[in-house]
Amino acid sequence: MLLRNTAQPQLPGQPPGPPGSTVDSTRWCNRRSGAASEPWIVPAPDVLERRRSKEWLEARDMSGAGLTVLVTGGAGYIGSHCTVELLQAGYAVIALDNFVNSVPSAPSGSGLPPSLQRVQLITGKELTFYECDLLDKTRLQQIFQEHKIDCVIHFAAIKAVGESMQFPLLYYKNNLIATINLLEVMEAHNVYQLVFSSSCTVYGNPESLPITESHPTGDVTNVYGRTKHFIEGMLKDISAANSKWNIIALRYFNPVGAHPTGLIGEDPTKEFTNIMPYMAQVAMGNKPHLTIFGGDYDTVDGTGVRDYIHVMDLASGHVAALSKLHKDHQRIRIYNLGTGKGVSVLQLLKIFEAVTDTEIPFKICSRRDGDIVSMYANASLAEKELGWKSQFTLPQMCKDFWRWQTMNPDGYRSSVENSVSRKASQNGHTVTEHLKKNGHSDNSVPAKSSQNGHHQHTNGKIPMGNGHS
Numbered sequence: 001m002l003l004r005n006t007a008q009p010q011l012p013g014q015p016p017g018p019p020g021s022t023v024d025s026t027r028w029c030n031r032r033s034g035a036a037s038e039p040w041i042v043p044a045p046d047v048l049e050r051r052r053s054k055e056w057l058e059a060r061d062m063s064g065a066g067l068t069v070l071v072t073g074g075a076g077y078i079g080s081h082c083t084v085e086l087l088q089a090g091y092a093v094i095a096l097d098n099f100v101n102s103v104p105s106a107p108s109g110s111g112l113p114p115s116l117q118r119v120q121l122i123t124g125k126e127l128t129f130y131e132c133d134l135l136d137k138t139r140l141q142q143i144f145q146e147h148k149i150d151c152v153i154h155f156a157a158i159k160a161v162g163e164s165m166q167f168p169l170l171y172y173k174n175n176l177i178a179t180i181n182l183l184e185v186m187e188a189h190n191v192y193q194l195v196f197s198s199s200c201t202v203y204g205n206p207e208s209l210p211i212t213e214s215h216p217t218g219d220v221t222n223v224y225g226r227t228k229h230f231i232e233g234m235l236k237d238i239s240a241a242n243s244k245w246n247i248i249a250l251r252y253f254n255p256v257g258a259h260p261t262g263l264i265g266e267d268p269t270k271e272f273t274n275i276m277p278y279m280a281q282v283a284m285g286n287k288p289h290l291t292i293f294g295g296d297y298d299t300v301d302g303t304g305v306r307d308y309i310h311v312m313d314l315a316s317g318h319v320a321a322l323s324k325l326h327k328d329h330q331r332i333r334i335y336n337l338g339t340g341k342g343v344s345v346l347q348l349l350k351i352f353e354a355v356t357d358t359e360i361p362f363k364i365c366s367r368r369d370g371d372i373v374s375m376y377a378n379a380s381l382a383e384k385e386l387g388w389k390s391q392f393t394l395p396q397m398c399k400d401f402w403r404w405q406t407m408n409p410d411g412y413r414s415s416v417e418n419s420v421s422r423k424a425s426q427n428g429h430t431v432t433e434h435l436k437k438n439g440h441s442d443n444s445v446p447a448k449s450s451q452n453g454h455h456q457h458t459n460g461k462i463p464m465g466n467g468h469s
């Protein structure tokens with residue numbers, strides 16, 4: 001079903017405050033001082049207004065004007081943030097998702113998932129959405145027949161490292177077969193411009209730091225990472241076989257943060273494995289402490305080191321990549337997207353505590369097998385060739401994430417009444433059903449009350465170390 005949304009999205013739920021108002025998070029977190037609301041929790045409409053101002057619009061890259069981009073996995077974390085940038089760069093956006101890891105549209109609502117409803121609110125622009133599983137090739141073909149698509153950004157994948165080790169075939173099927181379907185349908189419709197979401201996990205345990213794109217890949221420590229490595233190999237092969245292909249694979253380091261309005265952010269429906277959402281849950285009192293695996297590594301303070309990058313920087317990296325594809329025929333090119341700065345778990349924790357004025361109890365446990373000690377990017381190739389450089393600082397990443405978290409303590413669920421009834425799609429999509437059969441959490445689990453009388457997700461149980469997805 002094609003869904004074109006014109007309905008006004010529902011704003012983040014209350015508490016902690018009326019939509020768009022200054023958020024009072026005092027009741028919500030392990031605050032140090034109990035001081036009044038932070039000045040950085042700005043009223044959302046203010047931010048929206050500024051972002052639509054004439055000067056701001058004039059300063060934007062409008063490289064997408066007149067072009068249509070298909071965004072797979074568009075309801076997810078990075079997909080929704082990127083869609084903001086794409087709409088603002090003038091692209092017409094067709095998004096698709098099967099909601100295996102994102103909150104679905106309310107059955108009786110406008111048809112758009114809440115993340116994309118809010119994207120429309122932020123940008124003041126409309127987009128088109130399809131509920132579609134990439135494993136359903138027929139349905140995908142229908143979308144390509146319905147629209148003249150110029151280019152594709154392929155975000156859709158499942159990404160939980162631990163789960164991928166338990167259910168390798170699920171990961172190979174969802175990530176590899178879905179990508180093959182997409183590439184075949186693209187080729188059949190003469191669409192050859194593709195940006196692919198890869199990951200720094202393809203580097204395995206780094207031999208040298210900072211990591212450049214020429215660092216060896218393939219010695220990957222988990223199944224999820226291997227799916228990314230195999231897809232990169234597939235992309236190299238198709239571009240060698242058919243010179244029409246024009247592909248950029250972006251190897252992300254560790255995306256964190258949220259859109260500065262606090263309207264969209266990370267709200268996975270599977271167990272989350274990223275450190276910042278877990279830290280925030282501890283800061284809000286929903287979890288007792290953060291578990292850090294390994295405090296005796298050869299790093300600045302003994303804890304693991306990663307390269308955290310603001311999700312809006314990643315988003316602008318995708319617009320820069322598409323822009324490059326429109327200008328130059330590259331066949332295939334690979335870029336790191338990172339800040340180039342390594343930050344330890346304890347350093348991140350201290351900054352998060354400082355900017356949010358909270359306390360995050362933590363426990364340091366012994367190392368886990370397979371954990372990587374340090375990983376950070378050399379992102380100079382993206383700067384040189386794409387004209388892209390990360391802009392946001394670590395405190396901004398923490399502030400933006402915290403704004404999203406405190407404005408939306410239940411994630412998007414507050415704006416999706418009875419989103420609990422996620423349905424298997426007509427032709428029997430396999431991933432969702434497999435997860436259900438295997439007793440995995442999914443977003444059919446209703447929110448339950450937490451100790452402090454507020455709601456919390458019933459998933460997200462994995463204690464964090466220095467591991468990342």
Ligand SMILES: NC(=O)c1ccc[n+]([C@@H]2O[C@H](COP(=O)([O-])OP(=O)(O)OC[C@H]3O[C@@H](n4cnc5c(N)ncnc54)[C@H](O)[C@@H]3O)[C@@H](O)[C@H]2O)c1
Binds near residue numbers: 156268
């Ligand atoms: N977030 C990270 O830390 C990180 C790091 C490196 C790479 N990546 C990659 O970036 C991409 C986006 O990640 P994200 O963090 O936004 O994840 P996400 O789970 O929030 O978004 C992915 C979206 O794809 C959808 N999806 C999955 N399989 C699908 C299928 N078969 N058909 C249709 N939709 C499907 C999910 O429902 C979800 O909404 C993924 O490819 C991921 O592997 C993410």
